[in-house]
Amino acid sequence: MPPRRKNNAAVKVEDVGFEVDAIDSGSEDEARKRSKNRRAKPQRRAKQVSDDEEDEEDEDEAPRKRGRKKKAKPRDSDEDDEDEDKRSVKRKASKASRRRAAKDESDDESEEDREKRKRGGEATSKKGKEEQNKEKKGNGKRKEGKDKDGEKDKKKKNGRMNSSSSSSSESEEESLSEGEMAALKEEVEEKKKLIATLRNKPWRMKRRLVLLKEAQEFVEKFEGALGKGKGRKLYAYKVMMAKKLIKFKRDFENFKTACIPWERKIKDVESHFGSSVASYFIFLRWMYGLNLVLFGFMFGLVVLPEILMGLPYGSIPRKTVPREEQPTAMDYSVLFDFGGFCKYSFLFYGFYNNERTMGVLQFRLPLSYLLVGVGIFGYSLMVVIRTMARNANEGGDGAEEGDFTFSWKMFTSWDYLIGNPETADNKFASITTSFKESIVDEQENQKDENIHLRRFLRVLANVMILCCLGGSGYLIYFVVKRSQEFAEMKTENLSWLEKNEVEFVMSLLGLVCPPLFETIAELEDYHPRIALKWQLGRIFALFLGNLYTFLFALFDEVNAKLEREKSIKNDTEWLLNQYYSNYSSHFNTTDVPPPNADPADVVRGPCWETGVGIEFVKLIVSDMQVTYLTILIGDFLRAVIVRFLNYCWCWDLEAGFPSYGEFDISGNVLGLVFNQGMIWMGAFYAPGLVGLNVLRLLTSMYYQCWAVMSCNVPHERVFKASRSNNFYMGLLLLVLFLSLLPVVYTIMTLPPSFDCGPFSGQEKMYDVVMETIEQDLPAFIGNIFTYATNPGLIMPAVLLMLLALYYLNALSKGYQQANIDLKKKMQMARDEEKNRRNNKDSTNQVMKDLEDLLPNKSLMPPPTEDEPPPPGNVVVEKGSKSPKTKPGAAGKGVNLQKDVSLAAPNPRGPVTRAPGPRGGPHGNARGPQPGPGRGRGRGGPR
Amino acid sequence: MGNKQTTFTDEQLEAFQDCTFFTRKEILRLHGRYRELAPHLVPLDYTNNPDIRVPLTLITSMPELKENPFRDRIVETFSEDGQGNLSFNDFVDMFSALCETSPRELKTIYAFKIYDFNRDNFICKVDLEKMLNKLTKGELTPEEVTLVCDKAVEEADLDGDSKLSFADFENMVSKAPDFLSSGST
Numbered sequence A: 001m002p003p004r005r006k007n008n009a010a011v012k013v014e015d016v017g018f019e020v021d022a023i024d025s026g027s028e029d030e031a032r033k034r035s036k037n038r039r040a041k042p043q044r045r046a047k048q049v050s051d052d053e054e055d056e057e058d059e060d061e062a063p064r065k066r067g068r069k070k071k072a073k074p075r076d077s078d079e080d081d082e083d084e085d086k087r088s089v090k091r092k093a094s095k096a097s098r099r100r101a102a103k104d105e106s107d108d109e110s111e112e113d114r115e116k117r118k119r120g121g122e123a124t125s126k127k128g129k130e131e132q133n134k135e136k137k138g139n140g141k142r143k144e145g146k147d148k149d150g151e152k153d154k155k156k157k158n159g160r161m162n163s164s165s166s167s168s169s170e171s172e173e174e175s176l177s178e179g180e181m182a183a184l185k186e187e188v189e190e191k192k193k194l195i196a197t198l199r200n201k202p203w204r205m206k207r208r209l210v211l212l213k214e215a216q217e218f219v220e221k222f223e224g225a226l227g228k229g230k231g232r233k234l235y236a237y238k239v240m241m242a243k244k245l246i247k248f249k250r251d252f253e254n255f256k257t258a259c260i261p262w263e264r265k266i267k268d269v270e271s272h273f274g275s276s277v278a279s280y281f282i283f284l285r286w287m288y289g290l291n292l293v294l295f296g297f298m299f300g301l302v303v304l305p306e307i308l309m310g311l312p313y314g315s316i317p318r319k320t321v322p323r324e325e326q327p328t329a330m331d332y333s334v335l336f337d338f339g340g341f342c343k344y345s346f347l348f349y350g351f352y353n354n355e356r357t358m359g360v361l362q363f364r365l366p367l368s369y370l371l372v373g374v375g376i377f378g379y380s381l382m383v384v385i386r387t388m389a390r391n392a393n394e395g396g397d398g399a400e401e402g403d404f405t406f407s408w409k410m411f412t413s414w415d416y417l418i419g420n421p422e423t424a425d426n427k428f429a430s431i432t433t434s435f436k437e438s439i440v441d442e443q444e445n446q447k448d449e450n451i452h453l454r455r456f457l458r459v460l461a462n463v464m465i466l467c468c469l470g471g472s473g474y475l476i477y478f479v480v481k482r483s484q485e486f487a488e489m490k491t492e493n494l495s496w497l498e499k500n501e502v503e504f505v506m507s508l509l510g511l512v513c514p515p516l517f518e519t520i521a522e523l524e525d526y527h528p529r530i531a532l533k534w535q536l537g538r539i540f541a542l543f544l545g546n547l548y549t550f551l552f553a554l555f556d557e558v559n560a561k562l563e564r565e566k567s568i569k570n571d572t573e574w575l576l577n578q579y580y581s582n583y584s585s586h587f588n589t590t591d592v593p594p595p596n597a598d599p600a601d602v603v604r605g606p607c608w609e610t611g612v613g614i615e616f617v618k619l620i621v622s623d624m625q626v627t628y629l630t631i632l633i634g635d636f637l638r639a640v641i642v643r644f645l646n647y648c649w650c651w652d653l654e655a656g657f658p659s660y661g662e663f664d665i666s667g668n669v670l671g672l673v674f675n676q677g678m679i680w681m682g683a684f685y686a687p688g689l690v691g692l693n694v695l696r697l698l699t700s701m702y703y704q705c706w707a708v709m710s711c712n713v714p715h716e717r718v719f720k721a722s723r724s725n726n727f728y729m730g731l732l733l734l735v736l737f738l739s740l741l742p743v744v745y746t747i748m749t750l751p752p753s754f755d756c757g758p759f760s761g762q763e764k765m766y767d768v769v770m771e772t773i774e775q776d777l778p779a780f781i782g783n784i785f786t787y788a789t790n791p792g793l794i795m796p797a798v799l800l801m802l803l804a805l806y807y808l809n810a811l812s813k814g815y816q817q818a819n820i821d822l823k824k825k826m827q828m829a830r831d832e833e834k835n836r837r838n839n840k841d842s843t844n845q846v847m848k849d850l851e852d853l854l855p856n857k858s859l860m861p862p863p864t865e866d867e868p869p870p871p872g873n874v875v876v877e878k879g880s881k882s883p884k885t886k887p888g889a890a891g892k893g894v895n896l897q898k899d900v901s902l903a904a905p906n907p908r909g910p911v912t913r914a915p916g917p918r919g920g921p922h923g924n925a926r927g928p929q930p931g932p933g934r935g936r937g938r939g940g941p942r
Numbered sequence B: 001m002g003n004k005q006t007t008f009t010d011e012q013l014e015a016f017q018d019c020t021f022f023t024r025k026e027i028l029r030l031h032g033r034y035r036e037l038a039p040h041l042v043p044l045d046y047t048n049n050p051d052i053r054v055p056l057t058l059i060t061s062m063p064e065l066k067e068n069p070f071r072d073r074i075v076e077t078f079s080e081d082g083q084g085n086l087s088f089n090d091f092v093d094m095f096s097a098l099c100e101t102s103p104r105e106l107k108t109i110y111a112f113k114i115y116d117f118n119r120d121n122f123i124c125k126v127d128l129e130k131m132l133n134k135l136t137k138g139e140l141t142p143e144e145v146t147l148v149c150d151k152a153v154e155e156a157d158l159d160g161d162s163k164l165s166f167a168d169f170e171n172m173v174s175k176a177p178d179f180l181s182s183g184s185t
Helices: A002-025 A028-059 A061-069 A074-094 A099-119 A121-148 A151-175 A177-200 A205-225 A229-259 A263-309 A323-328 A332-336 A365-393 A405-412 A421-443 A451-488 A501-522 A528-587 A608-648 A665-682 A688-711 A724-749 A767-775 A779-788 A791-838 A845-853 B010-019 B024-037 B071-078 B088-098 B104-115 B125-135 B142-156 B166-175
Strands: none
Touching: A177 A205, A177 B010, A205 B010, A205 B088, A229 B024, A263 A365, A263 A421, A263 A665, A263 A688, A365 A665, A365 A724, A365 A767, A405 A421, A405 B125, A405 B142, A405 B166, A421 B125, A421 B142, A451 A501, A451 A528, A501 A528, A501 A608, A528 A608, A528 A665, A528 A724, A608 A665, A608 A688, A665 A688, A665 A724, A767 A779, A779 A791, B010 B024, B024 B088, B071 B088, B071 B104, B088 B104, B104 B166, B125 B142, B142 B166
8 A cells, every 4th residue: 555655646746747837838738739749659669669679570580489479478578568569559550661560469469468368467467557657757758858848849849749750750760779778778677676675565475476576587588688799798797797796695695694693592582571681682792793803903913923923931021920929820819810920921911022023924013012902992983983873874863752652652662572471561561551651741741749859859869879979989099099008018918808809899889889879769759761861870970980080090000100110120220231331341342142131030110001901801800700690699599599489488579579680771781881991991901801801791691691581570661772772882982982091191191111011112102103104114104294293284184173073063054954944844745735635626727627638538447446445355456457458549648556555465556647637536645755665766667 | 494305496585585584594494483383284395385374373373473462463464365364475474574674664564554453544543542452451441542542643643634644654653763663583
């Protein structure tokens, strides 16, 4: 049924166009001429087709004929058939020269007709449609021609048509084999398009299959026929390659979908818990993919080259455990804190050497390190923004909220993914509640009795939450400060708790605060959806505050370390100088060998980068532990207890107090987002962190899937994941930006350690870039770079960017305005349409007259037939035009395709009614319908 | 499937892939699912397109549809005879239309057909009431149901005939932020 509408729309457009024309010229005479013209044109066209066919026949008669007789190519024979039909009629009328041939062909075709009739409705309707399409095309051509030619020309043309249409078309025949070729090509293209879009059509599968087959056969047959001689071979080759390409693409597509992991697992979760829970897992999977790419960068460009081509462990101080740490370097407790061997392994910044190039490949590790560190941010930013843009494009065009409260609730509230009875029950309940809620809202919109109390409570709640946030921030600051004091002390005197205080406190806060917030939020008495947003915002603020407090504390530590490092650096330089002077004075030589000390004994600085990296890794690991333990205890153990203790307990545990846990979507999503933020921040100082994170996400996918399926119950209020995916992405983007800041700050301002890491010896980390530009690139690039970094150039660039921003902003505002206007216009058009339909009999007198003038009006079926046939009949397709109809007489216009509906499946034909008559009382003609089918411009399957 | 016997010819699979949003594997899996419903009815060998229909009751017992309040309507909509008996073609058609990748417009069309309980190509108040009762399992009072239906029609009806045509429906749904009716295979 929708196709019918669309077609109607197409008809409307044409009608309107015609109407305008008619009014322009105003004379009935003109209209009549035009209708004749319309009649003549398709005939001429048909003639061209047949002519071309004859040409082809001349070329190779035998195969052609065989092809025509073959029943296996119904489509094609239809085509010929119909063309010839028209043509033969035409011939009779015009008494042209080639009568004999025509007769031959009409014999031929009548035979085919018979066969085709046997084949039944399918083909018939198709034929009808083809004709309609042709009709449409003819119309289009006519209009174009008219537009181009002036009024005079038109008249002349019409006159020509009237008087000697046959001769004129005869004359055109000779010249038009090329045009015919183009037409055929176009047809083939159309068929191809049909094949490509077939899956988007609301047709029965059977019909689709048949159509597909026909279209494919048509394409196969005629693709080869296009092009001649050498060109033909080339063309055939091209076609073959195109086919191969399509096949390859499809295989690749299949392969790609096969590569997406956990599809069934997620679907499983989805059917049990609804799309909201599944959206978390999809997000997790997306995150996994992102991290895999980051991991690829990090390992491929930084870690592997250093391991394969760099110096081995123990060769230089930065790759060796210092002497005093060596006895405990392999202790489990030390390794667990990422001290000992871990600290001097490739996991951390300090391990990497500052050689400019290494190995046979002349690999520039420091440069690569810096670029990868920055590139990770760039890539993540790009991916996140692209995903966000894609998500934003989906979904509705953001209608005004509140316009369709009830309708939306009705038509879109069911989550079609639910396949679990319990979830379904919850969903039913939640839908009922939401309906009741909106009914109540509707009934008493402004009933708010104790507004002061509520306001007071909300303010109170916010004050309390602010206190919580401040307290947690201070706690973290305090702990980090204390940990620095502990770090000064001997490690032996410290207990495990004291050593891991920071991580412990942070995890604990993350564990305790969200439920606390939830409890406080009870005071506020918000609508659950708003409450969820508040909750998310507060947890976000908490995590962010904690993270930044942690960072600031870390910066204090880093500064302290830098101070210490400076003195150590001075000491070593002094020692070195002394050694040199001693050596040269002792042996009286200027060529001094480097000091011969074991790398484990060399005095070294604190290497603050590695310190920061260790902090981050520890944070991630403890976070992981806490998350997993929470799931194990809070979900699994609880579920076990509830399940088995229920047999011998005094109240119903399953329904009563502890019950089973629900999956905490917001908490989990935020946890994931912040985890990713820490990865982004820490990856620069600890290249191994990315790999660790990949492992973490992998395990957490399986673990959480298992946990959620085995020990959680569906939410009481099952809400749908409505575009919240972009909400997650927005959070992620914010976190990405916030984690970008400290890293870029350190890269740009802090001096790197003098004796560890790829940037040792440089003033600033980014100096490696300058060094590369100066030394490895041609001089003029360096020049360009100096010019580019000149403030005189940067200022204008910034200004220009600001201007561009302003311009784009203004532009988007303009588009928005245009959008609104268009919406208004559409609404108006709809209203007008409505009005016109309601009183169409009275208004359009002109059109009525036109309609009366149409020859053989009686052939047009009464409008009632346009109503859908009763449901149940399977393939009822009545092209109103039977194959026998003499097309010449009735004006080819009166082609009414039967109604299309799904209940009574006839959803095929573009109903292209006669271009002339409008206002045929079709009750269901609507405004233009955007849709998957064809608009007027696309042309239906022919 | 892992069987040695061929279920479809390559040609058939290609055709199905052209006509639906599924990959080869998914189509085979769908056939497996279809066959599971009525193993004695559905042959393994589908190369000659046997004309077999599986009745409505069996289809609606699938886990994907079991809990859906509109399951009968969905199956009826996609069945060629209107009675809810699905041939394999219809079956594939149904899942193709419901799957994630199918475009919104297609879904809108089918959704309209599904919600049109009395098949008059309009969603009228009777349809809405039926729908509402299915959605809420009849937990709203009759007055509430009438109120909601009136409100819904009032919101979405543009041409004032107090029933929703497809145009109205499309207009309304196209603005809905979360109109996604997907099914899993």
